[in-house]
Amino acid sequence: MLLTAACGNSGSNAGGNTAAPADTGAAKDSKPAAAASTPKKVTFWHAMGGTNQKVVEQMAADFNASQKDIQVEAIYQGSYDDLLSKLKASMGSPDSPSLVQVYEIGSRFMIDSKTTTPVQKFIDMDKYDLSQLEPNITGYYSHSGKLDSMPFNSSNAILYYNKDLFKAAGLDPEKPPKTFDEFQKAADAITKTGKASGANLAIYGWFMEQLLANQGAEFVNNGNGRTALATESIVNSETAVNTLNWWKNLVDSKAAVNLGRKTDDSKKAFLAGQVGMILESTAGLKGLVDGAKDKFEVGTGFLPKPSDAKEGGVVVGGASLWIMNDRKDDEQKAAWDFIKFLTSPKEQAYWHINTGYFPITKKAYDEQIVKDNMQKFPQFQTAVDQLHQTKSNTATQGAVIGVFPEARQIVEGAIEEALNNKKSPKDALDGAAKEITGKIQQYNKTVK
Template sequence: MTFKSFFTRQWSLLALSLFLFLAACSGGGASQGSQPAAAADSEATTITSSGPVKVVFWHSMSGNLENVVNDLVKKFNDSQKDVQVEAVFQGDYDTALSKFKTVVGTNDAPTMMQVYDVGSRYMIDSKAITPMQQFIDADKFDLSSFEQNILSYYTFNGEQYSMPFNTSNPLIYYNKDLFKAAGLDPEHPPTTFAEFEEAAKKLAAKGTPASFPIYGWLMEQLMANQDVQILNNDNGRSAPATESTINSKAAVDTLTWWKKMVDEKAMMNLGRKTDDTDKAFLAGQTAITMNSTGALTKLLEGSKGKFELGTAPLTKPSADYKNKGGVVVGGASLWITNNKPAAEQQAAWKFIKFLAEPDNQAYWSVHSGYFPITKKAYDVDSMKQNLKEHPQFQTAVDQLHNTKIDPATQGAVMGIFPEARQLTETAIEEALTGKKTPQQALDDAATQITQKLQDYNDSVTQ
């Protein structure tokens, strides 16, 4: 848009729009004193002499998920003439974030970026984004029907920094046919550690033990399910985390329980690749596993015609934990960069609002397997039909809604999360293989994570 055409069409908003443009380009959108780019009048995103406002959207959805993203982008682009979104696949989460780091603050940066949950602290510290709260407040956008347990992960100091996009949580998956063969009730899966161990032994006696992948995210979930934090300073939410508590008594007890089942041959150790664990499960070599709800569609399709798939909430240490803790949402959210003109940021916000509409959230959930972020999506016919056909997903919905929001279930936040997760996985591996005791393995991991936290904190405060 040229200054002349802008003046001609919106002379009454010149002062406000120019101010917003400068604020958006200042690189300080995350500061408390920045002016909301979203405060620009909606006219700022209308067609100009050079055409509609373009929004470049970087994402990490591959395969069928990319097709669903492209469907939603096309639907949005076809629905109006003011904004045109260009969705660009940038590889997996790690690859995409690495690419973003090389262009952050430059003209090559996207208008909008999908970032996985564990990249949230970096995005805030980068000072390269405009908090979503500014658009929400300026637009008086109503979030009352949104899933608060999902929003809370991306809320820091009472401010919504990004908008959830693809959201999941963990589930226990089990083979109902193998449960019956082992004399177990397929309609009553284990709910406590002791019940799980007993069931795993019976299944192992039939040649089909349990198996969990060595995945740091699952260990984090087992802690949150006990209402236990893995970092100090309220999981890094009341202040930047300075110490890892992954070696808490609860964590050591949980890893000891896991190792005991491996030692008893009630649990198979198939390594770190969740795909390997899923393949063994679908082949009937194991009877119980744990994975994300994002794997539900794949497991439903893979088990079709072979066995009846069951789902259950995460197992807790004992019945005393029934009303404690819950799950932390996983997945990714959408961030708007602050070095783009106000009109471009507003255009991205318009697309984000479109994605949040109930019909679009229902479409996304049905075709991707991820949660809708608004409860109104459950009133859409396609969503109702999907839950009727696949009641396994209802387990995940109930588990999410039964989770009480607190620092443990909001999830940990740290700038070195990917490295911390790898160190946790190394500790699990060392314990399960007998290289170290669970206590020593987690103590060592906590020490290394704490050092990396301190190094990171020093780097962002310099």
């Protein structure tokens, strides 16, 4: 299976540029249920590289120091794709992990693999209060009303803009564009100053998924694969075609510049003052604000959408934690105890300020370190508000298909074809939908 990284980042650098982990009072009060003469070992595979790897390792160390019954070993396994490949190779062997982090678009595969124990089992057993978690985050990882895995690193896409370029173009720097038309006008105005291109949208399938969900549009049939197994791609819907037409017109009219697929190229152009607006993950917020320091002020806004769009919102990206069912019951329970530690308000506050990912626990926002961080980075309030204002439906919960990584690449190819005038937006998306549908049907037969 061809796999690609999620949320604008590979596992090796997920979260963008972040500060080194600091001692912020990580929680040390976890109370595992089972005691043992020797600590129960939990092997945790993850894909958080760079500074985020240090944060994960610190959280595991804090958990280990908080009690004597369980010892967690956090092992970095490379990118999301690398990790999943290693996981497949280890399934059913003594080398498999107790707990594994898998990116969000790998969820359908994990369910179909039948190698995991849904965390709902432990939630029910412990009478764990799910209402303490963000519903628009847990909603992605829930199917048929049950939570299969625990969200870990979560992000979504927002609009970033250069306030200085807004001022130079005669635009109000405190009013980011909210609609497709307003975005086009703002980009036109910036381009006409001759100081920079108005905007850039990296050719990234995740952005197309976000723009569709923001309009209440689904990616595949059968309720985005949530009311029944998806059998057909609908990425060529009228909403999708209109969205790609808008995107193409931005480029054709010189309001936006096409810099290709790499989100890093988009961020570099933004920080260099070469483009006025970009779309990017919330996980990259600190890196962009810090990178623009002493050069220009970064503004943030909700994702734009047509003025007549249906109710929608953003789809969370990132990854979640899965408990493997080939481990002994007490080892699985130990993994669950570690998960509960990770989702505590103090740990979520620590995770948030050191990585830029959302806290999945509501009370984390009450922690003083989060309040202080929000004062330092007020732009993040946009991300929080956008998440909370998202209308929960099958569109914003995200599509669930076993070939999502391939589907994302196919959509990126279709966007390229349209922007490079090789096909019309409709023809490009018609071709993408047909190809994705074929892969979905082939996958479904394999699963059966």
